[in-house]
Amino acid sequence: MSGEAAHPGYRDDLVWLPILKGYSGRFDIGYEKFRAAISQDPTLPEQIRLLIICAVAAVKKDLAILHSSVERAKAIGIDRRSLLGVAMTCFISRGMLASELLLDTAAQVYPLPDDVSEHAPDADDVHEAATAHFKGVYGTLPGFIAVLNDHSQAAVDSWYLMTMARREEGHLDAKTVELILCAINVAEHQPEFIATHARGARAAGASEDELVAAAMITLPYVGLASWLSAAKGFANE
Numbered sequence: 001m002s003g004e005a006a007h008p009g010y011r012d013d014l015v016w017l018p019i020l021k022g023y024s025g026r027f028d029i030g031y032e033k034f035r036a037a038i039s040q041d042p043t044l045p046e047q048i049r050l051l052i053i054c055a056v057a058a059v060k061k062d063l064a065i066l067h068s069s070v071e072r073a074k075a076i077g078i079d080r081r082s083l084l085g086v087a088m089t090c091f092i093s094r095g096m097l098a099s100e101l102l103l104d105t106a107a108q109v110y111p112l113p114d115d116v117s118e119h120a121p122d123a124d125d126v127h128e129a130a131t132a133h134f135k136g137v138y139g140t141l142p143g144f145i146a147v148l149n150d151h152s153q154a155a156v157d158s159w160y161l162m163t164m165a166r167r168e169e170g171h172l173d174a175k176t177v178e179l180i181l182c183a184i185n186v187a188e189h190q191p192e193f194i195a196t197h198a199r200g201a202r203a204a205g206a207s208e209d210e211l212v213a214a215a216m217i218t219l220p221y222v223g224l225a226s227w228l229s230a231a232k233g234f235a236n237e
Helices: 016-023 025-039 046-060 063-075 080-094 096-109 123-138 143-151 153-169 174-187 191-203 208-217 226-235
Strands: none
Touching (some): 046 096, 063 080, 080 096, 123 143, 153 174, 174 191, 191 208
């Protein structure tokens, strides 16, 4: 697998890049090493790398990278429903705009869906299932869920239902989802949430190398300094 194909997030048409590379030989060498360290890292398969890039590009509103990444996803056979799972993940993590950008881009590249889920859970069972789910994930009902639950059980139920939709209808396994969420929060410099999702990724079978690789994929978008947030999050057991 070539490094360039594995990481379409690099663009060579940027005006500032040749200026900086031409001005400083050390920057040029450093940039190429930086690029190679990320692009040629074999830790994560290309499919997962692309899903991470799609999520981060949507969150950072980089439409050029988002479009090229979605096109690459289709070219290597990533199912449209996997991108829908990423869009659900973006909605839960960062709201409507990131999700809408990804869905709009996917609609330009993939054919329109012809399958509609008919799964409709029994509303009477939702809240019990929701609290059981969050207790199962965190070992107990965490404070931030408990506070929301005291104010609005419907909000907790909606969080649970969207999480289950992402898991069961978005064609993403738990480890992939948690790695995507780690990357999103590295891109947003959020060590507390990185720690939460790193624990989830480890519980789903992710190795430390996979966590680091997921974080490094975000660095071209938010800079090497974002590694500080990643390191703090990974160290917070």
